[in-house]
Amino acid sequence: MAMDKKALYLGPAKRRIRLPFLSGLSGMNRTGGSLLSSLLPPVVALIVFVGGWQLFGILSGIPAYILPKPTDILEAGIKNHVNLFNSVYKTMSSALIGFILSVIFGVAGAILLASSKLVEKSLYPYVIILQTIPIIAIAPIIVIWFGAGTNAIVIIAFLIGFFPMLSNTLVGLNSTENNLKNLFFLYNANPIQTMWKLRIPAALPYIVAGLKISCTLAVIGVIAGEYIAGIGGGKGGLGYAITVAASRLQTAYLFACGLAASVMGIGFYLVINYISKKLLSSWHESEMKH
Amino acid sequence: MSTITANTLVAMQHLNKVYPNGTVAVQNVNLDISEGEFFCFVGPSGCGKSTIFKMITGLETHTEGKLDIFGMSPNAARKKNEVAFVFQDHTLMPWATVKENVCLPLNLRGVSKKQQIEEAERVLELVGLQDTMMMLPRELSGGMKMRVSIARALISRPRLLLMDEPFGALDEITRQSLQQELLHIWQQDRSMTVLFITHNVFEAVYLSTKVVVMTPRPGKVESVVEIPTPFPRGDAFRTTPEFSRLVGVVSQHLKHG
Numbered sequence A: 001m002a003m004d005k006k007a008l009y010l011g012p013a014k015r016r017i018r019l020p021f022l023s024g025l026s027g028m029n030r031t032g033g034s035l036l037s038s039l040l041p042p043v044v045a046l047i048v049f050v051g052g053w054q055l056f057g058i059l060s061g062i063p064a065y066i067l068p069k070p071t072d073i074l075e076a077g078i079k080n081h082v083n084l085f086n087s088v089y090k091t092m093s094s095a096l097i098g099f100i101l102s103v104i105f106g107v108a109g110a111i112l113l114a115s116s117k118l119v120e121k122s123l124y125p126y127v128i129i130l131q132t133i134p135i136i137a138i139a140p141i142i143v144i145w146f147g148a149g150t151n152a153i154v155i156i157a158f159l160i161g162f163f164p165m166l167s168n169t170l171v172g173l174n175s176t177e178n179n180l181k182n183l184f185f186l187y188n189a190n191p192i193q194t195m196w197k198l199r200i201p202a203a204l205p206y207i208v209a210g211l212k213i214s215c216t217l218a219v220i221g222v223i224a225g226e227y228i229a230g231i232g233g234g235k236g237g238l239g240y241a242i243t244v245a246a247s248r249l250q251t252a253y254l255f256a257c258g259l260a261a262s263v264m265g266i267g268f269y270l271v272i273n274y275i276s277k278k279l280l281s282s283w284h285e286s287e288m289k290h
Numbered sequence B: 001m002s003t004i005t006a007n008t009l010v011a012m013q014h015l016n017k018v019y020p021n022g023t024v025a026v027q028n029v030n031l032d033i034s035e036g037e038f039f040c041f042v043g044p045s046g047c048g049k050s051t052i053f054k055m056i057t058g059l060e061t062h063t064e065g066k067l068d069i070f071g072m073s074p075n076a077a078r079k080k081n082e083v084a085f086v087f088q089d090h091t092l093m094p095w096a097t098v099k100e101n102v103c104l105p106l107n108l109r110g111v112s113k114k115q116q117i118e119e120a121e122r123v124l125e126l127v128g129l130q131d132t133m134m135m136l137p138r139e140l141s142g143g144m145k146m147r148v149s150i151a152r153a154l155i156s157r158p159r160l161l162l163m164d165e166p167f168g169a170l171d172e173i174t175r176q177s178l179q180q181e182l183l184h185i186w187q188q189d190r191s192m193t194v195l196f197i198t199h200n201v202f203e204a205v206y207l208s209t210k211v212v213v214m215t216p217r218p219g220k221v222e223s224v225v226e227i228p229t230p231f232p233r234g235d236a237f238r239t240t241p242e243f244s245r246l247v248g249v250v251s252q253h254l255k256h257g
């Protein structure tokens, strides 16, 4: 009885534990149950899946270079952890640079387009056309112009994240409420004031939505870039490591690299998600468009 | 014909407005509004009341006739920073604090921060919200948002205040207390001229010195009803026979329109 009471008492306290990075994950904070009851099912599912995989690997006898067991992947990761961390670091920093560039140029470009209807009308069609060109098609040109290596990789990541950033921001800048625009007109605001004090703050939810898309794409862009323009000598990122591992049939390490890439992508997304929440803290949830 | 006197603030002569799609919104409106008046505009929906306000502020241009504010064109008058506005929607920036919202007209004119704060304190006190400076609009009730919106309009000490159905979305009790506060602010020195659009005949009679009754589209002025009751008018005015009589007169004109 006493034990029960203690357990009941501990319940609400547990609920107060806050993991800011995790709060953005689907519905986890909406379930209303304790952290335990919302984390338990996916953890159990993971254990069952990994355990099943391991068991299947042992029983079926499929060789590790075709389907490595989870323990093989772990072992490959630990054995090559210096290379793995180097690759993750390399990919991460390229993705971060590419992402930051796409944010800066995407937002600046959108502000430029939105500051004049004439400029927007004459350039936006080309922006849309450029956006539809698959990155793989222009990647070789980028390599020709900038040489294989980090420059080309960052530029590929930048290009892939740039267009969603640009179009999201542009939509946001053009969706300012009419009443507020009239208000600024009536109080004689000049176009620069209207841009900085009204249109940009009003576009913030759209810009934030763009950030979330672009950060994911930047990681994909870098890995794709490393496939095409990666260079070796311990300087290659995950994309390069994956191509090398594949050519050498180091399937377990390949899996480890893939796993590292997705963990990195999720981590990047969660960080951006957290920053986004901070950026939008003065917006009411119901007033966020995304 | 109207006679323009020295203290005529807004003069409309044979004013017409046809929208590009052919809608005749306002037809042959003649009105002279003198300094210190409280004019209410009543009329059926779509009769062109908001259109008149948009022309006064320069958001729309009239297609015929003459429209003078402070003896100049609407665009020149707006540049004087002596016209202020309150819309039905509070039009507060959701990301900005009450203080930032209220200071907007001064901020856009480059007034010093110190003076902005002093003025914000003055107008927020006028509307009874001095403690909300650092709050965000979402933390306020509908009535409080409208008060902030009124405070923002008052901060530039306007000579002309335009209000387009400002209390339309509020409940009756809030509406009545805001009416009283507005009158209180206006009647202190009556240096501010108020033009006020409403659908509510009671509100029009309670507030104004003159009620402009408009006809259904195309909007013309059916009549201008003078409300001679002196100020200050308290809540007691709402229950006098005089009040009922005036409400009756305005309603009668509305029906004939």
Ligand SMILES: Nc1ncnc2c1ncn2[C@@H]1O[C@H](COP(=O)(O)OP(=O)(O)OP(=O)(O)O)[C@@H](O)[C@H]1O
Pocket: B019, B020, B021, B023, B024, B025, B043, B044, B045, B046, B047, B048, B049, B050, B051, B052, B217
């Ligand atoms: N931009 C526009 N283009 C075309 N027609 C318009 C435009 N704005 C208003 N109108 C039309 O002009 C007429 C008058 O509109 P206005 O908004 O002035 O009416 P109102 O008297 O303010 O109505 P309410 O009481 O419903 O606010 C309406 O028939 C409306 O449909």
Ligand SMILES: [Mg+2]
Pocket: B049, B050, B051, B164
């Ligand atoms: Mg209207």
